[in-house]
Amino acid sequence: MTTVEVDRRSIGLRxxxxxxxxxxMLSTALVALDSTIIATAVLTIVGDLGGFAQFPWLFSIYLLAQAVSVPVYGKLADLFGRKPIMLWGIAVFGVGSVLCGLAWSMPALIVFRAVQGLGAGAVQPMSLTIAGDIYTLAERAKAQAYLxxxxxxxxxxxxxxxxLFSEYLSWRWIFLINVxxxxxxxxxLLRNFTETPDRTRPRIDYPGAILLTGGAALLILGLLEGGQAWAWDSPVGIGVFVVGAAMLAGFVAVELxxxxxxxxxxxxxxRVLVASSLVSVGVGAIVMGLTSYVPTFVQGVLGTGALVAGFALATLxxxxxxSASLAGRMYLRVGFRATxxxxxxxxxxxxxATGLLDVEARVWQVGAICFVIGAGMGLIASPTLIAAQASVDWSERGVVTSANMFARSIGSAVGVAIFGAMVNSRLGGAAAPTxxxxxxxxxxxxxxxxxxxxxxxxxxxxMPGRDSDR
Structure with missing residues (x-):
């Protein structure tokens, strides 16, 4: 039975x-916007709630909660279906948004951002999984291009x-608009998406879920906060990695x-899953490096404003x-690996080419370079994920998609740690670097x-060659 036939059996034709x-796309937009929309409202939020020293946690806790919950949601989707998990994620994200909008202090807002992140952890992988379910192999690249x-x-x-929200309305509308x-x-989704997953009695691996979530949370937390909230060689800096590694070792023992x-x-x-996950790690690191430091370069080195810096990065x-929309034709013709x-x-x-940029560079050159990188990403990120999805049937696709997304989160966290440490070591704590x-x-x-x-x-x-792509 082909993958498409399995999908049509598992997902109602209605x-x-x-x-x-x-x-x-709308659900994905909510998650994507809340990863960046808060950046320009930080000073307004701090002015209202206080807690300037704590505001970086508004970003870290969201990313952390999202990352560590992704693998669990993937398995639950294979057990109970995509629709209930997606609806759960949207609901949790909505509740978290309401709570964020009503937050009375910075610690409360940080906790409520974690709730948002737990919802986002379901929305992102479920969007890609559902797209993999309802579209054929030839169509998936275009669907993922839209996402x-x-x-x-x-x-x-x-x-x-x-x-705009923080200046003309209130920073609280950044969150309340999500409702x-x-x-x-x-x-x-309720009106248009129908699926009929198997109704066998599920067996949920609670010990494995707890150990995986806890271990991954500690490792990612250590990468995100090391060198900032605490020194890398401090007891806390070492302890989070030791305990996290021990929990993951216990997780492997339980899973066996x-x-x-x-x-x-x-x-x-x-092979296909390992290769696609390693690619995803690289994607996460590269995207984190570019989105974090290209605007800084354009503003701090080339002397432009924030708007121009944003558009330079937008070409990515x-x-x-x-390129992702064109990838479908390409991998059907030459295979996933060649694509x-x-x-x-x-x-x-x-x-x-970014390594050639210096103080004499032009903004258009930065934009052109980012466009080339983006074109490359569209031809490697989507096809490798689609290859992984195509290698399994419906009952395993949620786990596979979530594992791929989790690998990207790991790459982003590693990128934050490495790139941040490199910048800090070279600037030497300069308050106003030239x-x-x-x-x-x-x-x-x-x-x-x-x-x-x-x-x-x-x-x-x-990646597997053409003969084993499917």
Missing amino acids: SERGPVLLSL ASVWGISAVLGPTLGG PLCGLAAWM RAADPILPLWVLTR TIGWPI ALTGGALALVGCA AAQLSGALHAVFLAVGAAAAAMLVAAAF
Whole structure:
């Protein structure tokens, strides 16, 4: 039985794909916007609630809660179906948004951001999983291009909307505006998406879920906060990694004996899944490096405003969906590995070019480089995920998709740690670095991004050849 036939059996034929995709795009937009919209409202929020020293946790806790919950949601989706997990994620995200909008202190807002992150952890992988279910192999690249375009648009609109809300209304509307949008997304999904998953009695691996979530949370927390909230060689800095590693070791031991593991260890042994996850790690690191430091370079080194810096980075998010929409034809013709290698090579060329940027660079050059990188990402990120999804049937696709998203989160966390440490070591704590100092520090970051692109290209080379793509 082919993958498409399995999908049509598992998902009711009454599902209207167009409205379902719109619902997925709207849900994805909520998650993507809340990753960036708060950035320009930080000073307003701090002025109202206080707690300036704590505000970085508004970002870290959201990303942390989202990342560690993704693998659990993937397994639950394979047990209970995509629809209830997606609706749960939208509901939790909506509740978290209401609580954030009503927050009375910075600690309360941080806790409520964690609630939002737990909802987002279901929305992001479920969107990609449902798209993988309802579209054929030839159509999935275009569907994922639409979802990728949402992230691109949100990266540009998020900070702008955050500034507008905080200046002309209230920072609380940054969160409260999510409530009607969550309701609309849930209604569209309820009305148009029908699935009939197997109704066998599920066995939930609670010990595995607890150990995986706890261990991953500690490791990602250590990467995000190391060198900032605490020194890398401090008792806390070392302890989070030691305890996290011990919990993950316990997780592996539990999974080896579990009847229905929360994250089956075969995900770490199949060639296509390992290769696609390694590519995803590279994608996470590269995107984090570029989104964090390209605007800083354009503003601090080239001397432009925030708006121009945003548009320079926006070309990355323009090239990505364009190439992703074309990837379907390409991987059907030449295979997943050749498509991924082409994308990886493009990304490597673009990332290597960032290492040539200096104080004499022009903004258009930065934009052109980001466009090339985005085009490469569209040809490597989407096809490798689709290859992983196509290698399993419906009952395993949620786990596979979530594992891929989790790998990207790990890559982002590692990128935060490495790139941040490189910048800090070169600036030496300078309160107001000059353009030349900043250029030197960011040059090192861009070289590291190029190294990540090279590693991603190597990982793509291990994708199965054309004969085993399906």
